[in-house]
Amino acid sequence: MSAVAVLRLPLAVDLSGFVKLLQRMQVPHRVSEEQGEQVLWVPANISEDVRALYERFPAGDPDHQLDIPVAKTRTRPGFVEQLRLAKATALVLLLSLIVGAVTLLGENLDTMHWFTFLDFRVVGEYIHFTPLADSLAAGQWWRLVTPMLIHFGFLHLAMNGMWYWELGRRIESRQGGINLIGLTLLFALVSNYAQFIFSGPTLFGGLSGVLYGLLGHCWIFQTLSPNRAYRLPRGVLVMMLIWLLLCLSGLVSMIGFGEIANAAHVGGLLVGCLTGLLGGLYNRRKLAVQNRM
Known part of the structure; x- marks a missing residue:
């Protein structure tokens, strides 16, 4: 699945809280620095969902108010x-x-x-x-x-x-x-x-x-x-x-x-x-x- 840049923010913006939220939700992502900006990359098929999630929780979920189910451990296919x-x-x-x-x-x-x-x-x-x-x-x-x-x-x-x-x-x-x-x-x-x-x-x-x-x-x-x-x-x-x-x-x-x-x-x-x-x-x-x- 190809990745797209879903967010481009100034370096001064603290993105760590939102990144932790993505990690809790086990959302594939990576953050890079390009031309004085921090860029958040996610799979193209979930880019709109991640963008909407950032609009609601730009600082992440530090108090763990969101009920995020624990994902099942992926096993290697037979x-x-x-x-x-x-x-x-x-x-x-x-x-x-x-x-x-x-x-x-x-x-x-x-x-x-x-x-x-x-x-x-x-x-x-x-x-x-x-x-x-x-x-x-x-x-x-x-x-x-x-x-x-x-x-x-x-x-x-x-x-x-x-x-x-x-x-x-x-x-x-x-x-x-x-x-x-x-x-x-x-x-x-x-x-x-x-x-x-x-x-x-x-x-x-x-x-x-x-x-x-x-x-x-x-x-x-x-x-x-x-x-x-x-x-x-x-x-x-x-x-x-x-x-x-x-x-x-x-x-x-x-x-x-x-x-x-x-x-x-x-x-x-x-x-x-x-x-x-x-x-x-x-x-x-x-x-x-x-x-x-």
Whole structure:
């Protein structure tokens, strides 16, 4: 829910009593100082109620005359409830599990070739790749995004699935399931094509390029238009960026983690930062217009 400025008062006005009243009523709010004024921000859907409350109780309720019921303690939703609130996130993970099962996590080449960026056939000990143009001419456009569903090993699937569940739910709760699916497909397209351009005809897959896109989107969006959903712990952001640098250095491959799709990671991060920039600027402008109304 976007926040709007409901009150703009001189710094000399004592707002502490009213803030305490809002705290007792468990009303989401924050106070900032801007251009010599103190500004009270609340969710847009309750702005008129808060403004009316201030007109009646500008000093708050120091004598506790108002009968404010104690709110029930919010409990963390169970797993089923989380699934209901994150249908799009769960759908992508379910598809990843299904593809992981039918491809035996990369071991079954007879089924995996339907999901790879380039179609291929195995001849003896060699893999012969079909040019991308031929596959697209045959109507196999899904290949541009389906490599994100391929995973090579249980650990690969588990780690990518865990991070997609964490980042995907944040975006779905803030921008909706349709936008999450759209961003996921965009990040998959860009990261897959970047990896193809960089490495040529090879087998690659995984959600990691999409994950770096989601990370970049949340990071830049939150920087430009702060909101609780995209507020990532600084340690998470630093860890993901350090991991990217370690992968680019070649150290991760040297210690036995296999070949890393570095171009997919970088491509995903860059396009994610771009969508975060556009989304953050749009949301900040929308809030500015609402505040002037």
